[in-house]
Amino acid sequence: MLDKPLERITVEPITKATACVIWLHGLGDSGAGFAPVVPALGLPSDHAIRFIFPHAPEQAVTINGGYVMRAWYDIKSMDLHDRADMQGVIESEVLIRSLIDEQIALGIESSNIVLAGFSQGGVMSLFTGLRLQHKLAGIMGLSCYLPTADKLPNDLASVNALTPVLQQHGVQDEVVLLSAGLMAFELLKEQGYVNQWQTYDMGHNVLPEQLRDISKWLQ
Structure with a gap:
C-alpha cells in the first residue's frame, strides 16, 4: 500500500498554479466523486489553485461485511471509540504526506496548500493536517470526526496550531452523527485552534449552499 504514489484526478487552473487543494473522498467513493465541485465553487476565472482528488487504496472494510472498496482505513464498528483502524489511518497519513511533499517539490509553498476531505476523507484531513510538520493554508473536514474519538491525536504539530480549520456537518447526518x-x-x-463550525439542514452529503461557504473560506 505504501510503495507507490496515490492515483488521482488533477484539475489545473488556467494560470500557473501557486496554490493547491488536496480533497480526500469518503468510504467507497473515488476522487471522481468530488472532482466536479471545482466549477461549482464559482472561484474567479483567473484563480491559481490546483485541485487534486486522490483515490484511496482498495481494502476490505469490516462494517461492510469485508467487501473490498476504496477506503482510507478499515472501519471496525459504528462505535466512535472503536471505529477507525488506527494502523490504516497511519498508513494513509503517510500516503497523503507524500502527496503534499510532491506538491512542495513542484514549487507550491506548503502555506498555500489546503487539506480537505469528506467523511472518511475528512477524518484523514483533520488527523494528517493537525500532525503535519509543514505549515498549511487551511484544514477542512466535512461530515467527519477525529479517529481518536474524544481526544486529540498524538504528536500535534505546533506549526499548524494557528492554521484555520473549517468543519461542516449535516444536522440530520445518519452516518456520522452530528455529536x-x-x-x-x-x-x-x-x-486554541482557529476553527469554524457550520451546520446545514442535510444528511450525509454536500449542498450547493455549503460549496458557496467553502468557496468564501478558500478565498
Missing part, C-alpha cells in the same frame, strides 16, 4: 463532529470541534477549540 461526533461537534466533539472534534470542541476538542480543537479547547486546544
